[in-house]
Amino acid sequence: xxxxxxxxxxxxxxxxxxxxxxxxxxxxxxxxxxxxxxxxxxxxxxxxxxxxxxxxxxxxxxxxxxxxxxxxxxxxxxxxxxxxxxxxxxxxxxxxxxxxxxxxxxxxxxxxxxxxxxxxxxxxxxxxxxxxxxxxxxxxxxxxxxxxxxxxxxxxxxxxxxxxxxxxxxxxxxxxxxxxxxxxxxxxxxxxxxxxxxxxxxxxxxxxxxxxxxxxxxxxxxxxxxxxxxxxxxxxxxxxxxxxxxxxxxxxxxxxxxxxxxxxxxxxxxx
Ligand SMILES: Cc1cc2nc3c(=O)[nH]c(=O)nc-3n(C[C@H](O)[C@H](O)[C@H](O)COP(=O)(O)OP(=O)(O)OC[C@H]3O[C@@H](n4cnc5c(N)ncnc54)[C@H](O)[C@@H]3O)c2cc1C
Ligand code: FES
Numbered sequence: 620x621x622x623x624x625x626x627x628x629x630x631x632x633x634x635x636x637x638x639x640x641x642x643x644x645x646x647x648x649x650x651x652x653x654x655x656x657x658x659x660x661x662x663x664x665x666x667x668x669x670x671x672x673x674x675x676x677x678x679x680x681x682x683x684x685x686x687x688x689x690x691x692x693x694x695x696x697x698x699x700x701x702x703x704x705x706x707x708x709x710x711x712x713x714x715x716x717x718x719x720x721x722x723x724x725x726x727x728x729x730x731x732x733x734x735x736x737x738x739x740x741x742x743x744x745x746x747x748x749x750x751x752x753x754x755x756x757x758x759x760x761x762x763x764x765x766x767x768x769x770x771x772x773x774x775x776x777x778x779x780x781x782x783x784x785x786x787x788x789x790x791x792x793x794x795x796x797x798x799x800x801x802x803x804x805x806x807x808x809x810x811x812x813x814x815x816x817x818x819x820x821x822x823x824x825x826x827x828x829x830x831x832x833x834x835x836x837x838x839x840x841x842x843x844x845x846x847x848x849x850x851x852x853x854x855x856x857x858x859x860x861x862x863x864x865x866x867x868x869x870x871x872x873x874x875x876x877x878x879x880x881x882x883x884x885x886x887x888x889x890x
Contacts, residue, residue: 628653628654628657628718628719628720629716629717629718630651630653630654630717630719631714631715631716631717632649632650632651632654632714632715632717633649633650633651633712633713633714633715634647634648634649634650634709634710634711634712634713634714634715635648635649635650635691635711636648636711637706637707637708637709637710637711639707640776641773641774641776643697643698644695644696644697644698644774644776645695645696645697645698645703645706645707646683646693646694646695647693647694647696647706647709648691648692648693649691649692649693649694649715649717650690650691651690651691651692651717651719652690654692654717654719654720655685655686655687655689655690655691655692656687656690657719657720658682658685658692658719658720658748659682659720659724659725659752660682660724660725660745660746660748660749660752661681661722661723661724661725661745661749661847661849661880661881662681662682662719662720662721662722662723662724663679663680663681663682663719663720663721663722663745663857663880664679664680664682664694664717664718664719664720664721665677665678665679665717665718665719665721665854665857665858665876666678666680666706666715666716666717666718667715667716668701668702668703668705668706669705670716674701674702674705676855677718677854677857678702678703678706679721679851679854679857679876680694680695680696680744681694681744681745681748681826681849682694682719682720682745682748683695683744683745683747683748684747684748684751685748694744695741695743695744695747695776696741696744697740697741718857718858721857721858721876722875722876722877722879722880722881723878723879723880723881724881725745725749725824725847725849725881726822726847726881727753727756728753728758728762728822730758730759731820732762732820732821732822733762733763733764733817733820733821733822734753734758734762734763734764734821734822734823734824735763735764735765735766735807735816735821735822735823735824736749736750736763736764736765736766736823736824736825736826737765737766737767737768737803737804737807737823737824737825737826737827737831737835738765738766738767738768738803738825738826738827739768739769739802739803739804739825739826739827739828739831740768740769740770740774740827740828741827742825742826742827742828742831742849743767743776743777743826744826745826745849746765746824746826747777747780747781749824750763750765750781750784750786754784760784760785760786761785761786761787763784763786763787764786764787764788764789764816765781765786765787765788765789766789766791766803766806766807766810767781767788767789767790767791767803768790768791768792768793768799768802768803768804768806768827768831769791769792769793770792770793770794771792771793771794771796772792772794772796772797775790775792775797789806789807789810791803791805791806802831802834803827803831804831804834804835804838807835807838808834808838811838811842818842818844821844822845822846822847823835823839823844823845823846823847823884824846824847824848824849825846825847825848825849825884826848826849828851829850829851829889832848832850832884832889833889833890835848835884836848836884836885836887836889839884839885840884840885843885844884844885845883845885846883846884846885847881847882847883847884848881848882848884848887849879849880849881849882850866850875850879850880850882850887851875851880852864852865852866852875852876852880854875854876856876857876858876858877859874859876859877862874864876866879866882866887866888866889867887867888867889867890868882868886868887868888869885869886869888870886
């Protein structure tokens with residue numbers, strides 16, 4: 620896998636804004652010149668949601684948007700429990716304790732390759748950073764296809780920005796309100812079987828909930844796709860010390876926080 624390991628740093632970021640996209644989805648903008656300079660697509664940061672000792676454990680979020688020249692980065696997150704609820708109630712001007720950038724990052728395609736990305740729900744967070752990174756590096760947008768699936772229409776965020784990229788986009792909603800009716804993996808597999816997605820000279824990437832990644836992993840094994848998936852296991856320490864985040868692979872157990880979160884989909888065994 621064409622990825623490199625990087626160093627871990629601790630910083631106190633300054634919260635610049637907390638924007639609500641709908642009742643569950645939020646964008647958090649943080650000023651941290653050192654991390655915005657170091658972050659690569661696929662890396663994550665592990666942050667303390669509270670200054671109090673509870674909740675004790677940090678929470679992990681992918682870098683979603685990075686503006687190196689302004690020293691800022693954004694996280695895109697969904698409120699699912701106490702930690703994300705507390706995060707959504709942060710205010711501009713508050714400090715936030717960060718460990719970052721953690722984990723490995725996506726391998727970059729060669730200029731003559733095509734890429735196909737599949738995002739399920741919040742999986743769009745790191746993939747948007749990856750897309751912006753590639754376009755800044757002058758990767759040809761005509762070589763990029765994005766599959767983006769959500770449960771309901773209101774979760775289909777960032778569409779204006781994605782459309783402006785001039786990449787090919789396939790949308791799916793489970794209730795069928797927009798695009799294909801069903802799961803994004805079904806649409807992806809359909810396009811693959813009907814050969815509208817070409818395997819030759821193509822790199823695949825996927826990010827989303829574990830059941831989606833399991834499907835992608837099964838498809839990758841069956842069709843021998845070189846597909847990188849980003850896993851989102853629970854991460855107590857985030858720095859490789861506790862083994863609380865391990866995933867089974869064909870080469871034994873691996874730590875998602877340290878050996879990942881990006882893995883070759885043919886390598887992991889997701890039950
Ligand atoms: C590398 C990495 C990158 C991530 N990037 C993002 C991101 O960009 N945006 C985003 O919204 N979320 C992301 N997550 C998931 C995020 O870390 C969890 O949603 C968050 O920790 C939940 O905290 P909580 O206290 O609100 O929920 P909790 O109270 O801890 O849990 C609430 C519910 O969410 C489930 N849950 C908690 N953590 C996870 C997890 N890591 N994976 C799956 N289910 C979980 C619990 O089982 C429970 O059902 C990422 C996770 C990892 C490991
Ligand atoms: S979270 Fe502790 S080893 Fe990965």
